[in-house]
Amino acid sequence: MIPDIISAIRAAEQTALDDISGATTLDDVVALRTRLSGKKGELAGLKKRLGSIESIDDKKAAGQAVNEAMAAVDTALDARRAELHAHALAERVEAERIDLTEYVRPSSRGHAHLVTQAWERLEDVFVGMGFRVAEGPEVETDWHNFEALNMPIGHPARGEWDTLFVDHVPPGGQPGTTVLRTHTSPVQIRTMLDEEPPIYIIAPGRVFRRDTPDATHMPVFHQIEGLVIDRGITMADLAGTIEVFTQAYFGPGFHSRLRPSYFPFTEPSAEFDIQRPNGEWIELGGSGMVHPNVLRAGGLDPEVWSGFAFGFGIDRMAKERHGIEDLREMYADDIRFIEQF
Numbered sequence: 571m572i573p574d575i576i577s578a579i580r581a582a583e584q585t586a587l588d589d590i591s592g593a594t595t596l597d598d599v600v601a602l603r604t605r606l607s608g609k610k611g612e613l614a615g616l617k618k619r620l621g622s623i624e625s626i627d628d629k630k631a632a633g634q635a636v637n638e639a640m641a642a643v644d645t646a647l648d649a650r651r652a653e654l655h656a657h658a659l660a661e662r663v664e665a666e667r668i669d670l671t672e673y674v675r676p677s678s679r680g681h682a683h684l685v686t687q688a689w690e691r692l693e694d695v696f697v698g699m700g701f702r703v704a705e706g707p708e709v710e711t712d713w714h715n716f717e718a719l720n721m722p723i724g725h726p727a728r729g730e731w732d733t734l735f736v737d738h739v740p741p742g743g744q745p746g747t748t749v750l751r752t753h754t755s756p757v758q759i760r761t762m763l764d765e766e767p768p769i770y771i772i773a774p775g776r777v778f779r780r781d782t783p784d785a786t787h788m789p790v791f792h793q794i795e796g797l798v799i800d801r802g803i804t805m806a807d808l809a810g811t812i813e814v815f816t817q818a819y820f821g822p823g824f825h826s827r828l829r830p831s832y833f834p835f836t837e838p839s840a841e842f843d844i845q846r847p848n849g850e851w852i853e854l855g856g857s858g859m860v861h862p863n864v865l866r867a868g869g870l871d872p873e874v875w876s877g878f879a880f881g882f883g884i885d886r887m888a889k890e891r892h893g894i895e896d897l898r899e900m901y902a903d904d905i906r907f908i909e910q911f
């Protein structure tokens with residue numbers, strides 16, 4: 571009789587523990603507690619049967635077994651409840667989580683075009699070297715664009731700048747004398763006429779030529795002009811300024827050189843090139859000592875004042891700097907291309 575009741579207690583305990591570990595919700599645990607620990611539970615039923623055991627020792631052994639079983643069931647119910655509670659809490663926290671990063675949209679702000687970026691950086695570098703920024707009109711007179719720059723009507727060098735004419739006749743003027751400026755050099759003349767030397771200016775701006783677009787030419791592009799007028803300015807000042815600029819703009823590994831060339835408004839004239847750290851030379855622009863005729867056109871006495879000037883293409887410089895194959899890509903309005911810079 572006694573081994574029977576003890577094995578019944580063990581079996582009831584095992585079934586109860588299996589049921590408890592199979593509970594998947596807190597409600598299951600509540601229902602199981604009522605069923606297993608309540609007065610109508612199987613163990614409670616077995617406990618009632620202890621009264622009929624005659625031997626005191628047997629009764630004690632069976633009583634201990636049933637109490638242990640009931641305690642084990644209670645412990646298992648508590649543990650399962652705690653486990654399911656923790657799980658439910660974790661699920662709720664996850665469900666109610668507010669992911670603030672979801673509300674931070676990827677940046678859709680625009681940025682300056684790469685030519686504008688180059689233009690602004692050039693201004694910064696030259697202003698840092700003591701230059702001031704000057705401006706001139708995009709629609710120019712023939713006189714400022716050519717004649718005052720030592721290119722009188724019929725001068726062969728005019729042909730080098732394929733000019734776009736504006737259908738506008740100034741009061742008292744001649745037809746065909748209003749042009750879209752072909753370079754920023756007319757700002758030299760306007761500055762000399764407006765200001766007393768010493769002059770240390772740069773003039774970035776848009777220029778126009780009747781060029782067919784290709785990988786290195788655009789009909790509308792940008793140049794930056796430099797002009798220095800002071801007493802005793804020499805070619806060495808020009809070379810030094812170009813070298814300091816090259817290192818400040820491109821980096822300490824870069825160098826510059828001047829190569830003999832020809833421009834009607836400078837004498838002597840030089841192309842200036844920059845050298846990449848890998849030794850490769852890139853042509854950047856033109857330069858030279860301001861021609862005496864140009865100083866005179868600007869109202870200055872060449873016996874007193876001397877100076878140098880330079881001018882180069884901003885678009886081509888941005889192209890070189892970023893390794894862009896074709897200038898036309900910079901103006902194709904393809905956002906996927908522009909976004910990269």
Ligand code: FA5
Pocket residue numbers: 752753754755779781786787788789790791792793795833836853854855856857858879880881882883884885886
């Ligand atoms: C001039 O325009 C001279 N005014 C430069 C100068 C200034 C010389 C002061 C001496 C003293 P040039 O025509 O070479 O020079 O043009 C200068 C630069 O403009 C070129 O080196 C090139 O970088 C750029 N450039 C010329 N044509 C185009 C074009 N169609 N598209 C883009 N860039 C151009």
